[in-house]
Amino acid sequence: MSTIVEFMTSKHRECDDIFSEAESAVAKENWDEATIKWQAFTDELELHLQAEETILFPQFEQATGMTAGPTQVMRMEHEQMRALVNDLNKDLIDNNKISFLGNSETLMVLMQQHNMKEEMMLYPMTEQHLPNVTEVSNALRQHCHSS
Amino acid sequence: MGKIKPPVTSTNQLSFTGLPPIDVPFRYFISAPLFAIAVALMIFFIGDHLWISRWQSEMLAITHAFTLGFIASIMLGALFQLLPVTAGISIGKPRLVAGICHSLHTVGSVLLILGFLLNDHLLQRMAAVLLALGFTLYLSIFGYFLFKNKLKNNSSYTNYTLSTIKLALLALFITVCLGLLLQTRVIGLSLIVWDKDFTNLHATWGLNGWVALLIMAISFQVLPMFHVAPEFPLWVKRYLPRIVFATLIALFAAKFITTLYFLNDYLHYLLLTLNCVFIIYLLKTLHNRKRKITDSTVNYWRLGATNLIVCSLLFIIPEQMLPLVILQKLPILLAVLFIFGYVVSILQGMLLKILPFLVFTHLQQRCMVNFSAMQALPNMHDILIKRHGQIQFLLHTSTLIILLITVLFPQLYWLLASLLLAEFTWLSLLIIKAYMLYRQHNNKISQLL
Known part of the structure; x- marks a missing residue:
């Protein structure tokens, strides 16, 4: 049974992989493929963000009593990612390669620094504080595979 | 099973409040290319006799302008930012620490270069004092915060970037000590016998220790x-x-135990082989990357890797197999391939990523307070236009080729000086433009908050 750290980190990598495929398709101006890959990425990303916001963060907040700390920062960064995804959706509809690649590089940076904070600190902290790690891990797995 | 819950410590507060003000790394980045511009001017005014031997004082001035002035400045500045981002460790009072350390480092480096150039022992002595103070302060403060973090950190996660940064800083400490010991001869103390072996030790610890280890540490992460x-x-x-x-x-x-002296050459071979092992894995990792879009930084990694491999081959080829024209200039060629071909290439490639990353991350953190301010955020390509990065790469590659040719045929020094001037003026402009863009957008965000 994989832990929260392992499972959620592997989901980050999956998101990165699909993201890269969508970005490559845009770079080649293969708009049909780009649309399919981009849709797959945004679905996967949204499931991941929701899994954290509805399962992981509340559990963390309950176990540590920290409601205005790390999880609040993570939630705000999720909103920033969603705003960038919206811009990218628009670029894709407009077939605007230059704007898409500028925004995708930006989303990449935002996601990576966000992931690093989660993987190095938030996930390990959550595992240290939760009494029911396996249960939460299963719930996250179920949510992420619910599409 | 009952688990003992460790306390939630301040080191794992997960916010980016540990980021130093953006002017902390940028003061190092802005001053660094100025040293390379000074090198261009020195090459132009010294003329073609510069390239006879690496032991000439003018050549020492140029080497230190690159290693201390350009390379070390970028690395010392980047570490202020890298530690909070990669390991959650922030340096206390960063503006004060950077202000003092950067001033000591910059003024010390300028005096050392002038000291070598003019063969002035007084300037060299003053430089040694300032550099010793600057490095001691920098290393003590970084050592203190790294040690403090080690005591607090209860995570089972092993951060290899951090452990390699620690080794790099230790190597820097030894490089500086060796450099200062070498300089004791200018005050007549001569604490060590001043010979080529000691100078080589100083250069090897600096390049293969401090610089190469830091490149490894950063590449593991980036x-x-x-x-x-x-x-x-x-x-x-x-x-x-x-x-x-x-x-x-x-x-x-090998240096101090006479019976082990025969190992000296083998150990140098081993160091180059280890660097090549790293670079081969780096190329493999890069080849298997998922993000295949055109990127100047990837070109820089490849260029740097190629230079390191050529440098290693040139080092291991038996001397009798080399043409006389190369053999006569072998030490300078090896230094050029390693310093300018490998290290400077990789540093410039990293800068092209770090500059927009820094500007964006600092602005993005400000928007956390007010989500609507996000509309004022530039995207990564606004901060550093891709084409500008490609021009930088082209300029660097041209300079490198002409530099290698000039080592063999010094009469081309004027062309080399012109290209160096163009390359590092362009780099300066990119750095200053990124910083100005930060200030401009920062003001916009302030108005929206």
């Missing part, structure tokens, strides 16, 4: 992060930096 590349193999991250460090220590044994 390749998977920015290029969606696979992680380096665990054994590379865990053991390679330690073996490099152990080999560097063994060089001391």
Whole structure:
């Protein structure tokens, strides 16, 4: 049974992989493929963000009593990612390669620094504080595979 | 099963409040290319006799302008930012620390270069004092915060970037000590016998220890992060930096224990081989990256890797197999390939990623307070236009080719000086433009908050 750290980190990598495929398709101006890959990425990303916001963060907040700390920062960064995804959706509809690649590089940076904070600190902290790690891990797995 | 819950400590507060003000790394980045511009002017005014030997004082001035002035400045500045981002460790009072350390480092480097150039011992003495103070302060403060973090950190996660940064800083400490010992001769103390072996030890600890280890540390983190590349193999991250460090220590044994002196050459071969092992894994990692879009930084990694491999080949080829024209200039050629071909290439490639990353991350953190301010955020390509990065790469490659030719045929020095001037003026402009863009957008965000 994989832990929260392992499972959620592997989901980050999956998101990165699909993201890269969508970005490559845009770079080649293969708009049909780009649309399919981009849709797959945004679905996967949204499931991941929701899994954290509805399962992981509340559990963390309950176990540590920290409601205005790390999880609040993570939630705000999720909103920033969603705003960038919206811009990218628009670029894709407009077939605007230059704007898409500028925004995708930006989303990449935002996601990576966000992931690093989660993987190095938030996930390990959550595992240290939760009494029911396996249960939460299963719930996250179920949510992420619910599409 | 009852678990003992560790306390939630301030080091794992997960906010980016640990980021130093943006002017902390930028003061180092802005001053660094000015040293390379000074090199261009020196090459132009000294003329073609510069390229006779690496032991000329003018050549020492140029080498230190590059290693201390350009390379070390970028690395010292980047570390202020890298530690909070990669390991959650922030340096207390960063503006004060950077202000003092940067001033001591910059003024010390300028005096040392002038001291070598004018063969002025007084200037060299003043430089030694300022550099010693600057490095001691920098290393003590970084050492203190790294040690403090070690005591607090209860995570089972092993951060190989951090462990390699620690080795690099230790190597910097030894490089500086050796450099200062070498300089004691200018005050007539001569604490050590001033010979080529000691100068080589100083250069090897600096280049193969401090610089190469820091490149390893950063690439372990940034390749998977920015290029969606696979992680380096665990054994590379865990053991390679330690073996490099152990080999560097063994060089001391070869120097001081007469019966082990025969090992000296083999240890240098080993160091280059270890660097090549790293670079081959780097190329493999880069080849398997998922993000395949055109990127100047990837070109820089490849250029740097090629230069390191050529440098190693040139080092191991038996001398009798080399043409006389190359053999006569072998030490300078090796230094050029390693310093300008490998290290400077990789540093410039990293800068092209770090500059927009820094500007964006600092602005993005300000928007956390007010979500609507996000509309004022520039995207990564607004901060550093891709084409501008490509021009930088082209300029660097042209300079490198002409530099290699000039080592063999010094009469081309004027062309080299012109290209160096163009390359580093362009780099200066890119850095200043990124910083100005930060200030402009920062003001916009302030108005929206």
